[in-house]
Amino acid sequence: MNAKRVDKIATVVIDIIAGIIVLILASLLGYILVRGLPHVSWHFLTSPAKASRRVVALACSSSTPFTCCYWRC
Amino acid sequence: MQEDQIRAAMLRKSRAAKIEQRGRAISFACIALIVLVVIAIFYFVASKGLATFYHNGVNVWEFLSKKSWSPSTIGPHGKPEVGALPMIVGSFSVTFLAAVVATPFAIGAALFMTEIASNWGAKILQPVIDLLVGIPSVVYGFIGLSVVVPAIRNVFGGTGFGILAGTFVLFVMILPTVTSMTVDAIHAVPSYYRSASAALGATRWQTTSRVVLRAAVPGILTGIVFGMARAFGEALAVQMVIGNAAMLPKNLISPASTLTSVLTSGIGNTVMGSLENNALWSLALVLLLMSLVFNLVIRWIGGRGALK
Numbered sequence: 005m006n007a008k009r010v011d012k013i014a015t016v017v018i019d020i021i022a023g024i025i026v027l028i029l030a031s032l033l034g035y036i037l038v039r040g041l042p043h044v045s046w047h048f049l050t051s052p053a054k055a056s057r058r059v060v061a062l063a064c065s066s067s068t069p070f071t072c073c074y075w076r077c
Numbered sequence: 078m079q080e081d082q083i084r085a086a087m088l089r090k091s092r093a094a095k096i097e098q099r100g101r102a103i104s105f106a107c108i109a110l111i112v113l114v115v116i117a118i119f120y121f122v123a124s125k126g127l128a129t130f131y132h133n134g135v136n137v138w139e140f141l142s143k144k145s146w147s148p149s150t151i152g153p154h155g156k157p158e159v160g161a162l163p164m165i166v167g168s169f170s171v172t173f174l175a176a177v178v179a180t181p182f183a184i185g186a187a188l189f190m191t192e193i194a195s196n197w198g199a200k201i202l203q204p205v206i207d208l209l210v211g212i213p214s215v216v217y218g219f220i221g222l223s224v225v226v227p228a229i230r231n232v233f234g235g236t237g238f239g240i241l242a243g244t245f246v247l248f249v250m251i252l253p254t255v256t257s258m259t260v261d262a263i264h265a266v267p268s269y270y271r272s273a274s275a276a277l278g279a280t281r282w283q284t285t286s287r288v289v290l291r292a293a294v295p296g297i298l299t300g301i302v303f304g305m306a307r308a309f310g311e312a313l314a315v316q317m318v319i320g321n322a323a324m325l326p327k328n329l330i331s332p333a334s335t336l337t338s339v340l341t342s343g344i345g346n347t348v349m350g351s352l353e354n355n356a357l358w359s360l361a362l363v364l365l366l367m368s369l370v371f372n373l374v375i376r377w378i379g380g381r382g383a384l385k
Contacts, residue, residue: 011280018193021185022202025256028249029205032212035220 119365126362129355135159140359146323146339148353159356161336163325165363168335170240170326171315172308175247176255176301182248183255183304184290184297191263192285202256209253218317221246226318233330238320241329246314251304258303262296263289298378306371310364312337336360 090098129135135156143160145152152158186206190199225245230237266289274284290297312335320332321342340360347354 007280007283011282014282014286015193018185018189021182022189022194022198025182025186025252026201026205029208032220032249033208035224036216 122358122361122365125355125358127359129159129352129359133157133352133355135352135356140356141165144325148356157352157356159352159359161356161360161363163323164334164336164339164360166325167240167243167319167333168309168337168364168367170333171243171247171319171335172305174240174244174329175251175308176305178244178248179252179255179304180301183252183259183300186252186256187259187263188285188290190260192281192289206253206256209249214250214311214314215317217246217250218314221314221318229330235330236320236332237330238318238332239328239330240319240326240333242318243315243333243335244329246318247308247311250311250314251308254307255300255304258300259293259297262293262300265296266292295378295381299375302371302375302378306368306375309367309371310337312341316341336364340364 129140130137140159140161142162143158144162145158145160146163147158150157186202190202221242225242226237228237229235229239229242233241270288270292271284274288279287315335316338319334319338321334321338322332323334323339324332326333340357343353343357347357
């Protein structure tokens with residue numbers, strides 16, 4: 005394999021790596037926006053937190069019991 | 078009479094000298110405060126962490142090498158089980174695996190930004206890397222929990238929680254750190270190295286791999302160790318995806334735990350001064366000493382200097 009060929013292959017590999025990194029960020033942001041944006045509303049941002057009993061039970065049984073204090077049990 | 082006045086005027090401190098003195102005093106006070114805070118942190122963590130060994134009579138070697146961790150219950154031989162090996166192994170394995178995965182990506186991205194597409198490549202990748210730094214770790218953990226863990230569960234089976242999931246999350250978290258330090262290291266390579274190599278008839282890749290990267294090795298290694306230090310200390314994102322089972326991981330997809338994950342999940346549930354609490358402080362001491370080691374390694378690499 006001659007040097008020019010190796011150069012071409014290396015360039016393509018580096019291009020692919022840069023593309024993957026851009027893709028990672030795009031998918032991170034896209035995932036957050038697609039999953040989160042529909043739920044953001046004026047009501048969601050301004051109304052006080054309300055937790056159903058089921059959610060409180062789940063929060064209390066998770067690995068960090070002191071999060072329980074943040075919920076109004 | 079007049080001579081005395083001149084003498085007094087000459088000996089009196091000027092306004093500038095007074096300001097200088099005051100500024101110096103403030104600077105020294107700030108430095109002293111920072112040094113004091115660092116010493117206080119070290120003293121506090123060391124006194125708490127060493128209490129496990131002095132006060133509770135746990136053997137240091139057993140603490141570092143035993144495999145079972147349950148400080149709140151008495152083990153079969155009548156002593157609480159405080160073997161930190163699972164956490165130490167977990168921390169080191171996620172750190173090293175994340176560094177191993179991130180390094181080729183970081184070097185590739187840095188080369189793309191500096192050597193291949195230096196004008197527009199940097200314009201695209203620099204904001205991407207800045208954004209990756211800006212995303213809070215809890216968001217990484219949350220995405221890891223809702224995307225990476227199910228994906229690993231589907232592909233490899235098991236619960237999906239484990240070192241592999243932690244590696245993927247940490248890989249994305251340390252990637253920007255390693256990349257930007259690699260970019261700095263490559264920028265620091267004098268451009269006449271490249272010109273000389275090109276004049277000898279080398280292709281771009283030959284120049285990059287044999288001259289530029291070779292000359293940038295100390296800087297790149299420093300970046301990798303910086304990334305590893307960040308990965309080692311990361312608590313929240315890892316805790317969300319690693320499974321938090323304080324046992325020696327059999328493979329990359331079995332639930333494990335790290336020093337930080339055990340600390341964050343345990344420190345709120347223990348009583349100050351008890352063995353459970355002291356054992357957690359001992360883990361914190363191990364963390365602190367390891368970050369000290371990472372710092373020393375960075376200094377050592379930096380002191381070695383560039384290509385001679």
